[in-house]
Amino acid sequence: MNDEEELRPLQLREPRPALGERARLVGIVAWSSFLAASVGTTVCFGLVDPAAVQPEEAPSWWTSRLAVYSLGFFFFWAIGALAAALALLLAGAVRMQGQR
Amino acid sequence: MNERATAATAESLYLPRQKVYPREVSGRFATLRAVAAWVLLGLFYLVPWLQWNGRQAVLFDLPARKFYVFGLVLWPQDFIFLTALLTIAALSLFFFTALAGRLWCGYACPQTVWTEVFLWLERFAEGDRNERMKLDRSPWTAHKIARKSLKQALWIAFALWTGFTFVGYFSPLSELLHRALDFSLGPWETFWTFFYGFATYGNAGYLREQVCKYMCPYARFQSAMFDRDTLIITYDARRGEPRGARRRGIDPRREGLGDCIDCTWCVQVCPTGIDIRKGLQIECIACAACIDACDAVMDRMGYPRGLIRYTTQNSLDGRPTRILRPRVLVYGTLLVVLITAVVAGLAMRTPxxxxxxxxxxxxxxxxxxxxxxxxxxxxxxxxxxxxxxxxxxxxxxxxxxxxxxxxxxxxxxxxxxxxxxxxxxxxxxxxxxxxxxxxxxxxxxxxxxxxxxxxxxxxxxxxxx
The missing domain is CATH 2.60.40.10 (Immunoglobulins)
Structure with a gap:
């Protein structure tokens, strides 16, 4: 900051294409279910050890703890996303009724 | 046709996002933020390399279901301690928020810290704010391609190293490095390295302040912990207004002006792109960049510092500020009780x-x-x-x-x-x-x-x- 010129206002913002509404809703669903899945995975596998399942009883993808943890995480994520998407859908219906 | 109409309404519902080009700022709080970033990221990248009794000192060994924290080994049976530690983390967040506002957001949140580093890399590759804005407007010349490629290379390398270090907290890091150099990483180790690397790249490189504005749950509920005695960053409108440009050396009072010279530096340095002069806003992550910027301008004008400063609503209204208030005492007491319980539990726990x-x-x-x-x-x-x-x-x-x-x-x-x-x-x-x-x-x-x-x-x- 060494010359008078710099104290004048500059052009503040560059406009940028915005995310559409649908992309934002997808983002909200993905992100909130991600947070829930993190909690769910931690608690679930803190209590249950995948290696405690008898090998003959385990499904074919039950190969290692890391694999079960990871797939478990995606399972929780998918379930969470389903709940979040339904919540958004139903909340949208409530809002539309409120506007009527 | 129909879809285009929908798109048009969607556009009008939301203000288009405008890219924020934070201007570099120096000053007391910028130094503090840089120190915090160095310490926190230094810890993140170095801690998994520490050794203890011939093993990794801090290792959350998920494949073996054992958590090592220096001399302490925690088993799934000790899950209660993990729960207690998370509760302590949440309570500390409440405690410090009630006391000093969004300290966490401004100095310690990984989103802030990694964004800061990505900004440093961006500044290194593309230059300062004006140069970056000019570069983005210019056509794709060789110069622009070179600058942008350098930035991407730096970002991607840093993000991958971050993802790799992250996986190193859960799987022994030196073995992981050997396997990575042999290209023999397991499928899940590879996946999580790229997943976390990509999350860092996207969040710190592109989403930036949008994470705080649209994705962060804490930003939504932190106001519940605020009261009139909480430390906030605010513009002293009574001193600043009416704002306006002026020549240096004149007496602003005689011209009917306040101390704000309307240079908009506070807006230009803001990483979330808000104008602090409009009052306390949910987007403000309390990074204090605007304080540094304004103090520098006040120094140049020969006005006293602190037109934008850390203060409380009460002190702004000329009332006394209380530090010890019921909510601070309640959070503090809970915190002390819980920490004592965890320390005692760990000390008395038999292996x-x-x-x-x-x-x-x-x-x-x-x-x-x-x-x-x-x-x-x-x-x-x-x-x-x-x-x-x-x-x-x-x-x-x-x-x-x-x-x-x-x-x-x-x-x-x-x-x-x-x-x-x-x-x-x-x-x-x-x-x-x-x-x-x-x-x-x-x-x-x-x-x-x-x-x-x-x-x-x-x-x-x-x-x-």
Missing amino acids: LALDVIRDRNALYRVLDDGRVENVYNVKILNKTERPQTYVISVSGSVPLELDPEPARFSVASGEVFPAVLRVRAPRWEMPPVSDIRFEAVSVDDPSLRASVTARFIAPNEGGGS
Whole structure:
């Protein structure tokens, strides 16, 4: 900051294409279910050890703890996303009724 | 056609996002933020390399279900400590928010810290704010491609290293590095490295302030912890207004002006792109960049610093600020109680667990010589890092006989050893139901002991009458 010129206002913002509404809703669903899945995975596998399942009883993808943890995480994520998407859908219906 | 109409309404519902080009700022709080970033990221990248007793010092070994934190080894049975630590983290957040506002957001949040580093890299590759804005507007010349490629290369390398370090907290890092150099990483290790790397790249490189504005749950509920005595960053409108440009050296009061010269530096440095002069806003992450910028301008104008400053609503209104208030005391007390409980729990925790369950098949058995026998399934969990030999003894109101005798069991580190123990007692001396006590003691370290109470069942004949 060494010359008078710099104290004048500059052009503040560059406009940028915005995310559409649908992309934002997808983002909200993905992100909130991600947070829930993190909690769910931690608690679930803190209590249950995948290696405690008898090998003959385990499904074919039950190969290692890391694999079960990871797939478990995606399972929780998918379930969470389903709940979040339904919540958004139903909340949208409530809002539309409120506007009527 | 229809879709285009929908798109148009969608556009009008939201203000289009405008890219924020934060201007570089220097000053007290910028230094503090840089120090915080160095310390926190330094810890993040260095801690997994520390060694302790020939193993990684901090390792959340998910494949082996063991958490190592220096000398401490936590097992799934110690899950309660993890829960308590998370609760302490949440309470600390509440406590510091009530006291000093969004300190977490401004200085310690990974989003802020990694964004700061990505900004440094961006500045290194593309230059300062004006140069970056010019570069973005310019056509794709060789110069622009070179600058942008350099930035991407730096970002991607840094993000991948971040993802790799992250995985190193869950799987031993030096082995991981060997396997990475051999290109023999497991599929999930590879996946999580790229997943976390990509998340860092996207969040710190592109989403930036949008994470704070649209994705962060804390930003939504932090205002519930605020009151009129919470430290906030605010513009002193009474001193600043009416704002306006002026020549240097004039007396603003005579011209009917406040101290704000409307240079918009506070807006230009803001990483979330807000104007602090409009008052407290949910987007403000309290990074204090605007304070540094404004102080520098005030210095140049010869005005006192602090037109934008850390203060409280009460002090802004000319009322006294109280630091000790009910909510601060409640959060503080809960925090102290919980921390004490965790420290005490960790100090008193024995790395040996004993579990005794009565055999379900028979209540009791009367032997030929008239004694009563009960059978117990015993589980011994060795939570130390060395193999141990334990001796189990049993005691009750009458002398009891244990089978096998002596009951010595060698248990490997981290193993659960299942044993079947038979306890025999003289028939006529035992009441129908009584409590007996099992105790396990380590042979090498007699202070390593655990005991548990179990039921002993005898025929209901009462005193042999």
